[in-house]
Amino acid sequence: MAAVKDFKVKWGMIIDVDKCTGCGSCMIACQTENNIAPMSEDDASNKVRALSWMLVYELNNEKTYPEYEHAYLARPCMQCGVPACVPVCPVVATEKNEEGGIVSQIPPRCIGCRYCMAACPYHSRYFNWHDPIFPVGMDKTLSPNAALRPRGVVEKCSFCHTRYLKAKDRARQEGIDPMNFPQEYYQTACTQNCPSGAIVFGDLNNPEHSVYEMKKSPNAFRLLEKLGLDPQVYYYTEREWVRKLGDNYLKDEK
């Protein structure tokens, strides 16, 4: 397995599963920020073909009332420390080598073989089955932060990476070190648009950012931690059954 690269800056997220109401604002915010087309020429409810870099799953504890409980789990790209998708790419269209630790995806280099999709245990990667077609009028509201991807390539969440590049410019303008700027300079679209404040975003290595302390809580966990992919996305919950589900324990496992 590839060696873990050390980064001075490591962008990460903590998603509070207990605060999440499952409203889907993060998904909408993501689609507008990253120009994901509404797929009007196909059935947009087709979960196999629809693109959603951020996807909210519904979980429940499989018990009946009154013990029944449910939770919502928002899933962006985990930006793994040891990504499973990177070594399988035959054309180096995806890499983890930029300061900040965001796994890059370069659609014009991608040949659409979809090995990375098979490798990713989080289903964070999506294949463009169609060219992006926007309804008339909506094409004028596209965001300059993400280039459109054509049919035939794979794409995924980039932690709204262009916002990071812009934040570095702002830091330079204000004379602040672009490797160490305040948390609010760079926030992802999903973080900003979560009405219940369930998502916290920041530099996992920077003691001044809130994620630094939050990730140390005993209630914080990561998805499929036992695979050893070292994701940069953490979850938080006080409910044990959610934490257990997060690592996909078998029912009889201890």
Added chain:
Amino acid sequence: MEENKKEKTCKCKLFATCKCCKYLPFFIGFLVTLGFGWLIFPNLMLTDKEQPVWFSHKVHVEEQGEPCETCHYFNEDGSFSGIPNTESCATCHEGSSYVADRVESESGEEGYVMPVETKRALDAETEYMEKYVETGKEVPWLVYQYQPDNVFFSHKAHESITCNTCHIVDGATNDNPVLQENKLTGYSKNTMKMAECESCHAEKGQSNACYVCHK
């Protein structure tokens, strides 16, 4: 039939006198193809486009002493202002016709012959005033350097590098060059290629991770 064949072999004999000469037609054809591919074809792919009005950097920068920052500056968030809009040019040009005024005061002198350059400036100014300042429309400037939209470029990060390292226009430019647009891609010939960006980054010890420049 027989006869034809004979004729052909006859002609070939001409070349067959020296051994390498029989490869000559192939060699010439090869050169012609290469010449076409390297010298002629790339130019067939380009169309020339002229700037909508004659704007002279020399007139504004060298003669009027305007610093670049009057028109190209950084916004508060570190983004680059780019090309000034009509409103900001109008702070000078609205209501005052510099060239026309100059011509008027000078033409009073006896035996005045308008220099070619002044005539050109007068025409440009009149055209600019009529078409843009008075209507408030934006000038559809052509940019020689526009990148594809999956490229992120930051002027702030390159502040320490002189503009004409990457641009063909600078403060001394009087005549804007024509923009050579690729018919197939729609990009300007002068757009910096990825290899050029990368080689300077490598030279200066800058990161060449894909996500530094791509979005």
